[in-house]
Amino acid sequence: MSxxxxxxxxxxxxxxxFTDFWDESGFTSSQVIEALAQLSGDLVVRxxxxxxxxxxxxxxxxxxxxHDGRVIVKIDAIAASAASLIAMAGDxxxxxxxxxxxxxxxxxxTLGPADDHxxxxxxxxxxxxVFAQVYAExxxxxxxxxRRMMKDETWMAPQEALANGFATSVSEHAPTASAADAAFDYRTxxxxPDRLKRLATERKAKGLPMVAVASAPHKRKELTMTEPNVAPVDDQATTNLQDVNSRIYQLCTTAKMTLAEANKIVLNAKGELAKAQTMIINHLADQDPMGGRVTSHNPMADSxxxxxxxxxxEDALYARIxxxxxxxRASEWQGRSLLDMGAALLEARGERVISRNRNRLATQIMSSGATHSTSDFPFVTGNAANRFLLDAYRAAETPLKQLARIRNAANFKAMTIGRMSEMPKLEEVLEGAEITYGTRSEAKETYRVKTYAKMFGISREALINDDLDAFSDTLRAFGQAAAQTxxxxxxxxxxxxxxxxxxxxxxxxxxxNARGNKAVTASAMTISSVSDGRKSLRDQKGLDNExxxxxxPQFLLVGSGNETTGEQIIAAITPSATDDVNPFSGKLSLLVDPRLEEDAWRLFASPDQAPILxxxxxxxxxxxKLETREGWxxxxxxxxxxxxxxxxxxxxxxxxLNEGV
Known part of the structure; x- marks a missing residue:
């Protein structure tokens, strides 16, 4: 059980x-998904x-x-920042x-050059x-x-949240949690509110990092955090020492050290952050079977x-693919092998290349992805691959998308496309008479987003043989396949x-025919038949049928069999007589898709004016999007x-539609 x-x-x-190191509170998306798989029906989320x-x-x-049931979210103390987004999932x-x-x-x-920022x-x-759309919906x-509320960093008490639509009910019973989550420095x-900022001040006074989290209303493991006994010199010195100790505790947390180990580092460092950094790095080296040690270190420079x-x-790999x-600067890596690039990434990150044996080196480079760093070779390769995949996708995009209105979907549930009829005409109001209500009719259609995916891999042999040809061909095929889908x-x-x-x-x-948007008699595409289609669009009535x-019409859509005729229909010509004028010159855009029928042709208005798709x-x-993992x-x-x-x-x-002949 989760x-x-x-x-x-x-x-x-x-x-x-992420999970807090000190009291094991916190949660990840993978943990939540795992827990939801064990639950069904209506669900309470605290x-x-x-x-x-x-x-x-x-x-x-x-x-x-x-989730397959109703979701009832109960905010036990606070839902701020990313947690407020989670709350919006509740029915x-x-x-x-x-x-x-x-x-x-x-x-x-971001740490890096201007382009990275x-x-x-x-x-x-x-x-x-994206988040604004969730809140707005x-x-x-x-x-x-x-967006204005987000920019202003808006805090809401229950009644304010209810009035603004962020909550559905306010209860008068006391909050389940005795205090707000204290894992964050709310001063940032x-x-x-002042009471949240005081949480940070109180923890800082103890020389501890911002890690304590309010207990949930069930039995949890209690931690007793002891503070190293460091004698203060004066108020300013004490404040500086507490800041340094807090930073040291944070570094120890990142290094996955125990509380006892962290206390020992703080005592021995005596307020010197650089000395503490060296001790932490040496501690990590002691865990390394190769047993490397350092005497000084600048982690920011290495990063x-x-x-x-x-x-x-990444830029060099993208260019090569x-x-x-x-x-x-990427040109400096042109002509270098994949193994050379992978080894350089390991060394730049401060890792030792364990062997120049090509097979063992390839294994070390590929397994570096387990650290999930942005400088892992699999991560860098994935970024370069994703850029090329998108190039291939955009080059193969269908012209049919020009006919459509684009929408954001928040989930995989069926989406309803509601359509309200036009506003009724304004009527004259005689002196002293009432203004009457107008009515609008409504129609709707539904569809939903689905997931389409395929997997492939880059083998250790390809890395050793410095072979990216098959990889680039596969990426190109995947990008084209996405567009074709x-x-x-x-x-x-x-x-x-x-x-x-x-x-x-x-x-x-x-x-x-009953809609008036289909030719009664199919005919070839000519100036006359296209003119009939234009008249049909002009004469369309709204949902009120009045x-x-x-x-x-903005688009002329044809199959490959009608492409040449379509080009002639929209071509600009210099007429010698009035009867020779092409009324559609420069007024229609020709879209061609070989999936469509040979003879049929269609006219579409702009999706901004009357969306069909x-x-x-x-x-x-x-x-x-492209995702990576170490090969299994x-x-x-x-x-x-x-x-x-x-x-x-x-x-x-x-x-x-004219079905053509």
């Missing part, structure tokens, strides 16, 4: 995305967290949204009096947009308003070096029921390409 399950409830206490890793919070939110969100909820913009830290800024912008506020939050080397090698010349799914919608499209919610196909939409990607990731089925590194994609029909107004 440790997160207590009395049939899911207990999410402590940091989001939440007390000051936040953590943003994308872990997003993964947990999506896992809860996929019900309960906040007792005295609890808090906070939303803000995601933040991050810009790349991180772009990722943070994307994350802010939950609360009914506009994304613009939500701009607008944190910066490894990041820069990793970036240069893509068959392009490497640019800038999207094209197949969209084309299948149009070709359903013999080219008439799927049945909509009124049990009539997308294209039908309001003229006056739609203008809608495509959706999970969490706004509008492309395939193969000796090497395994990759899997994943595409979370769905498409559906939003309505029938805005398109016209």
């Amino acid at each position: 440790k997160l399950i207590v009395d049939g409830e899911l207990m999410l206490y402590g940091p989001v995305g 939440l007390n967290s000051g936040g953590g890793i943003a994308m872990e919070g997003s993964a947990i939110h999506n896992a809860l949204k996929r 019900e969100i309960e906040m007792p009096l005295g609890t808090l909820l906070m939303i803000h913009e995601p933040s991050g830290m 810009r790349r991180t800024a772009g990722v943070l912008d994307t994350m802010t947009g 939950r609360t009914g506020h506009s994304e613009k308003e939500i 939050y701009a607008n944190a 910066n070096c490894s990041v820069m080397v990793a970036r240069d090698i 893509a068959g392009k010349p490497a640019q800038g 999207e094209a197949d799914l969209i084309a299948d919608l149009l070709l359903d029921n013999g080219g008439l499209g799927p049945l909509l919610d009124d049990d009539v196909t997308l294209f039908a 309001t003229p939409l006056s739609l203008r 809608e495509i959706a990607y999970l969490n706004g990731v509008e492309q395939p 089925n193969t000796l090497g590194t395994e990759f899997r390409a994943i595409l979370d994609f769905g498409c559906g029909i939003t309505g029938w107004r805005g398109a016209y």
Whole structure:
């Protein structure tokens, strides 16, 4: 049974995305998914967290949204930052009096050159947009308003959260948790309440890192944290010493040292951080069977070096996979073997290359991925591979996507596409008369996002033989396959029921004579027949069957058999007489897809004016993504390409079909 399950409830206490070293609180997305697999039906989630890793919070939110029963989230003390995103997954969100909820913009830290910082800024912008959509969908506020609240770092008591749509109920009983999650230094939050900031002040006064977490309402292991007996000199010296001791404890936590070992380091360091760093590194070296030791160390310099080397090698690998010349610093790695690159990454990270034997070196390079560092060779290779995969995907993208409106999907549940009719006309109001209510009709369609994926690997033999040809060919094929998958799914919608499209919610196909969006008599594509199609779009009425939409065709969609004729239809010519003028010159964009029928042709209005198709990607990731892991089925590194994609029909107004001859 998962440790997160207590009395049939899911207990999410402590940091989001990692387990706290000192009292083993905290939770990760993989732990939550494992726990959910052991639960079914309606679920109570108890939440007390000051936040953590943003994308872990997003993964947990999506896992809860996929649960097969109702999810009741009870905020036992605090749900801040990433934890507030988790709370939004609840069908019900309960906040007792005295609890808090906070939303803000995601933040991050980058070590590296300017391009790395810009790349991180772009990722943070994307994350802010995705999270804002989650909050907006939950609360009914506009994304613009939500973004303002996130930028302002908005803290909400229960009544405020209820009024703003972030909670569904407020209970008057006391919060289950006696105190908020104290694993975070709330002083880093701009607008944190004073009582939360005092948690940090109290812990700092003890010379301890910010790791204590409020106990959950069930039996937990109690830790007694003792402080080294270091005599103070004066108030300022004591403050400085406490800051240094706190930093040393944090380093010991990262090094997975026990509390007794950390206390020993603090006592022996006597307030000298550099000395403590050397002792911690020597402690780690003692755990190494090779037994290496150091006398001094600058971890920041090593980290910066490894990041820069990793970036240069990634650029060089990308250029090699893509068959392009490497640019800038990456050109220094052009012509170097894969083994040379892998060994350089190990050395830049401070690891010893255990052997120059090619077989053993390849094994060491491949197994470095177990540390999950951004300078691991599998990670660097994965980044380069993902860039090339996206190049191949974008080069093969179907023109059919130009017909569609793009939507973000928060989960894999069915999405409803609601359509409201046009507003009724404004009516004259006579003096003293009442203003009457107008009514709008409604229609809807549904579809959902599905996952499409395949796995492949780069073997240890390929690394030893310095062979990336098969790897690049596979990546290109995967990128093209992702684009073709999207094209197949969209084309299948149009070709359903013999080219008439799927049945909509009124049990009539997308294209039908009864709708007035299908030619009564099939005909070849000519200026005259295209003109008839344009008139059909212009004459379409809204959902109220009264309001003229006056739609203008923007796209002419044909199969490969009609491509030349389509080019002639939209070609610009210099007429010698009025009758020779081409009315469609420069007014239509030709889209060609060989999946479509040889003779049939279709007109579409702009998706901004009258969308017919809608495509959706999970969490706004509008492309395939590549994930890596150390090989299990193969000796090497395994990759899997994943595409979370769905498409559906939003309505029938805005398109016209002529089956052709």
